[in-house]
Amino acid sequence: MSADDVDPSAMFELVIVGGGNMGAALIGGLVDAGVYSGDQMAVVELRAERRSELVQLFPTVTVTESVPPCRGAVLAVKPADTPAAAAAASGAGANRVLSIAAGVRLESIEAALGEGVAALRAMPNTPALVGKGVAALARGTTASDTDVAWAESILGAVGIVEQLPEPDLDAFTGVAGSGPAYVFLVAEALVEAAIAEGLAPSTAERVVCQLLLGASTLLDRDGDPAQLRAAVTSPGGTTAAGLRVLEEHAVRAAFGDAVRAATVRSRELG
Numbered sequence: 179m180s181a182d183d184v185d186p187s188a189m190f191e192l193v194i195v196g197g198g199n200m201g202a203a204l205i206g207g208l209v210d211a212g213v214y215s216g217d218q219m220a221v222v223e224l225r226a227e228r229r230s231e232l233v234q235l236f237p238t239v240t241v242t243e244s245v246p247p248c249r250g251a252v253l254a255v256k257p258a259d260t261p262a263a264a265a266a267a268s269g270a271g272a273n274r275v276l277s278i279a280a281g282v283r284l285e286s287i288e289a290a291l292g293e294g295v296a297a298l299r300a301m302p303n304t305p306a307l308v309g310k311g312v313a314a315l316a317r318g319t320t321a322s323d324t325d326v327a328w329a330e331s332i333l334g335a336v337g338i339v340e341q342l343p344e345p346d347l348d349a350f351t352g353v354a355g356s357g358p359a360y361v362f363l364v365a366e367a368l369v370e371a372a373i374a375e376g377l378a379p380s381t382a383e384r385v386v387c388q389l390l391l392g393a394s395t396l397l398d399r400d401g402d403p404a405q406l407r408a409a410v411t412s413p414g415g416t417t418a419a420g421l422r423v424l425e426e427h428a429v430r431a432a433f434g435d436a437v438r439a440a441t442v443r444s445r446e447l448g
Contacts (some may be wrong), residue, residue: 180305188240188246189249189271190240193270194220195221195253197222197223198228200307201223201323205255205305206330209239209308210335212263215238216236219240222245245270248267248270249271250272251272252277255279260290262290265291266292273294274298274325275287278302279448280351284319296320296325298325298329299316300311300333301314301350302337304383305337311337314354315329317429321421326341352438356436369386369390373446
């Protein structure tokens with residue numbers, strides 16, 4: 179719905195500032211989960227072409243160029259644009275704001291919001307685009323339990339939520355924020371290895387995709403990755419042979435180093 183079709187005095191329950199992939203994922207998840215109806219939300223997007231796309235995707239959600247009057251807002255913009263977006267949300271009447279901008283600390287968000295507005299900060303990951311995300315949530319100095327529950331209801335529409343102290347968001351970023359890329363790298367390597375052993379590329383891709391889906395589903399159901407690994411590793415068998423090579427190449431240590439490097443970089447960017 180274009181902003182031209184809406185009463186200019188309307189007060190929205192939630193405004194998403196930023197209509198990119200993550201902002202759109204949140205809108206879709208919130209509507210599908212029944213947290214908000216489309217007419218209770220607006221999305222702010224500066225690019226005209228993207229606004230047209232959002233109108234087609236979410237015909238009952240107001241799509242606009244500026245922040246309309248609202249009770250709450252999610253900042254889904256680039257880090258450099260976050261202070262201005264926070265100030266705009268506060269000026270539009272928001273009394274609680276959730277930022278999902280990477281690396282922007284609560285102190286900066288609170289300074290841009292001014293007094294009387296609760297700030298929360300989250301780090302979601304890209305599987306939120308398919309409703310399977312995990313997000314870390316940190317509360318600001320004045321955020322109440324009610325504010326936290328509000329933020330959890332938004333993030334929970336596209337995955338699960340872990341409440342953490344803000345300093346722990348860097349470690350979360352190192353493992354879960356960057357983690358999908360680690361998994362995709364594993365998928366690439368397995369596809370390449372399968373092709374090298376004679377499988378057709380299309381077959382290798384299908385097999386590896388289903389392998390990762392099936393393994394992650396088992397892990398979600400049963401937990402305890404060490405036990406699951408042991409259950410499929412017969413002494414002297416094929417799996418044991420493959421795992422032995424991975425251990426010889428220090429794959430476990432490499433993942434640890436990757437998480438550490440990403441965590442350090444997250445702290446530097448903050």
